[in-house]
Each structure stands twice: as C-alpha cells, then as structure tokens.
Amino acid sequence: MADATVRTAQPDDVAEIARIHRDTWRTAYRDIVPAEVLEAIDVDRTASAWAEAVGHGQVFVAAEGTWTVGFCVAGSAPEEEVARADGSLPEDAATTALLSVLVEPRWARRGHGGRLLATAASHLREAGATRGVAWVPEADKASIGFYGKADWEADGTVRTLDAGGRPLREIRVTGGLSLLLEP
Structure with a gap:
C-alpha cells in the first residue's frame, strides 16, 4: 500500500469530497436507498x-498516495442529534460530537x-468533546461493523428518514473518543 495519510481538508478538496459523497452513496447504499434519490445527489x-x-x-480527508479516498466530518453535535427518544438530553450533551465517516468502497x-x-x-x-455519535442506516452492516470495531455501539435510539417516499431507518451508534490506531 502506498503512503496513507489523514489531514484537515482544505478548500481545494471540496470538489473531491462532494464526488466521494455521491459515488460512495451510489455504490454503498444502492440496495438501501431508492435509485432516484441516489441519482439526485448533485456534486455542485x-x-x-x-x-x-x-x-x-x-472535515478530514484520507489519502493513499496521491488519491483522496475518503473523508470524515466531525463537530459538536446539535441537541437534536444527541437527545434521547423522549427528547431529554444526556448529561454530556454539551461535550458530545457528531461524526460521519465515508470511504469509497474500492478503497475499503x-x-x-x-x-x-x-x-x-x-x-x-x-x-473538549468526550463522546461521539454517528447515524447509520440500520441495513448498513459494513458501517455498523466498522464502528463496532472502535467499540461504538447502538444506543437504542432510531430515527426514520424519508428517502424519496420510502422510509430509511437509521440507528445511532455512540462511543468514546480515546481511539488508538493499531500498528
């Protein structure tokens, strides 16, 4: 494998991030999200x-050699993203981050x-963040497995989004931010 790096994204990375977003969703979610929704993802x-x-x-980008292969968006989680099903907030709501990781399937x-x-x-x-959360389509076993390897687990909270008139059920996974890379 060529040199693999991760760095903070720069403005000249935006077009490639948008392309990876579109292409990854079209590949990874083709059996989960209706085709017309995936086709409507517009890079511009x-x-x-x-x-x-x-x-x-x-936003952070991953590269292998000269190829940008994925990205992660991470920041403070809005209250609605960390609220319990009853709407109440956990004690650590102010220090909880929202993350999403996408790597093109061909680089997985x-x-x-x-x-x-x-x-x-x-x-x-x-x-100052102490915990992270991510939303994952319930049918996306690869992403659930990925977060599981980082000791992130489903916390029992689900939401259903409208995916072009078809329900898309997502689960929330959560875990600590003391992650170490294995050699």
Whole structure:
C-alpha cells in the first residue's frame, strides 16, 4: 500500500469530497436507498455545504498516495442529534460530537476509515468533546461493523428518514473518543 495519510481538508478538496459523497452513496447504499434519490445527489449542490464544513475545519480527508479516498466530518453535535427518544438530553450533551465517516468502497478495508475516525476523535478531544455519535442506516452492516470495531455501539435510539417516499431507518451508534490506531 502506498503512503496513507489523514489531514484537515482544505478548500481545494471540496470538489473531491462532494464526488466521494455521491459515488460512495451510489455504490454503498444502492440496495438501501431508492435509485432516484441516489441519482439526485448533485456534486455542485453538495459542494457548497461541504465548503462550509471545510471552512469550519470540521472535515478530514484520507489519502493513499496521491488519491483522496475518503473523508470524515466531525463537530459538536446539535441537541437534536444527541437527545434521547423522549427528547431529554444526556448529561454530556454539551461535550458530545457528531461524526460521519465515508470511504469509497474500492478503497475499503485498508485502514482509511480507522485513521479518519482516530484523527477526528483526537481533534475533538482537544476541543473538549468526550463522546461521539454517528447515524447509520440500520441495513448498513459494513458501517455498523466498522464502528463496532472502535467499540461504538447502538444506543437504542432510531430515527426514520424519508428517502424519496420510502422510509430509511437509521440507528445511532455512540462511543468514546480515546481511539488508538493499531500498528
């Protein structure tokens, strides 16, 4: 494997982040999300949202050699993302982070996701975060397994999103931010 790195995303990474977002969803979620929803993901439209997150220093990119292979967005979790099913907030709500990791399937199982998660966790700890949460489609066994390897577990909270008129059930996984990379 060529040199693998993770770094904070820069403005010139935005187009590639938007492309990876589109291509990864179209590949990884083709059996979970309706085709018309996946086809509607527009790189130019999503790039503006990614540019804002990159501008806030909330995105990390993974590279293998000269190829950008994935990214992680990580920042303070809004209250609605950490609330319990009854709407109450846990005691650590103010120090809980929201993360999402995407690695293109063709680059999967090479450690990029783990490096992204560990790097984001380190930055979040330095900023005062104590715990992380992520939302994962319930049918996405690969992502659930990925977070499980980092000792993140489902906390029993679910939500159902509208995916083009079809329900998409997501589970919330949570775990600590003291993640170490194995050699």
